[in-house]
Amino acid sequence: MPLWAGLDVGVRICRLQALNGKVRVMLSARLRFVVLVVVGLVAVSCSSDGATDTEPDTPDVATASDQESLPKTQAPAEEPADEPADATAPVGDIAITMSIGDETWEFPAALCAYRNAPAGEAGSEWNVSHVNNGLQVYIADDEFGTLVSVADIENGGNPTVSWEAIGDAVEITVNSNDVTASGTFTDGVNGGTAQGTLTATCSDWFDAT
Secondary structure, three states, X not given: OOHHHHHHHHHHHHXXXXXXXXHHXXXXXXXXXXXXXXXXXXXXXXXXXXXXXXXXXXXXXXOHHHHHHOOOOOOOOOOOOOOXXXXXXXXXXXXXXXXXOOEEEEEOXXXXXXXXXXXXXXXXXXXXXXXXXXXXXXXXXXXXEEEXXXXXXXXXXXXXXXXXXXXXXXXXXXXXXXXXXXXXXXXOOOOOEEEEEEEEEOOOOEEOO
């Protein structure tokens, strides 16, 4: 073999040995990198597993014996229900009383209104009325004249009671909140006439002007 051929072979062997060393160094470095990466992933996995496995603290639950030892609160005592009012109890003072012949009607309130001027004064127009048990009492002094009446308004065209005194047949007096009347009343149901009186007390007058 020529000398230069042997040298060439030696050089190639040296180059192969150097190349193998570099490969080994590269493989070793890459292996270390892979190992570090794997270790890092394992650490992350372990930390996440630890966070997942952590369970929240459960609140203490009182046992039956504990509950029995707790103080018991009493429910408030029920107040007795109000008893219904006695249907026969008086409803208050009588505001209007009307008597004709041997009959008398009473009304517990009086609705009093006027316009233009207070009742009893010159130029005043006023009326007093109330409805009780289907009967209406009505006293008026207005542009149509004077009128005092009591009538059954529940039975429409077939009233059981219908008395009235109109114009000169009745005299009406107003003294502040007190109204009185007396005169001759005509019976609209059975015919005929009878003497009658009325007294009324207004708690207040409503200005309807």
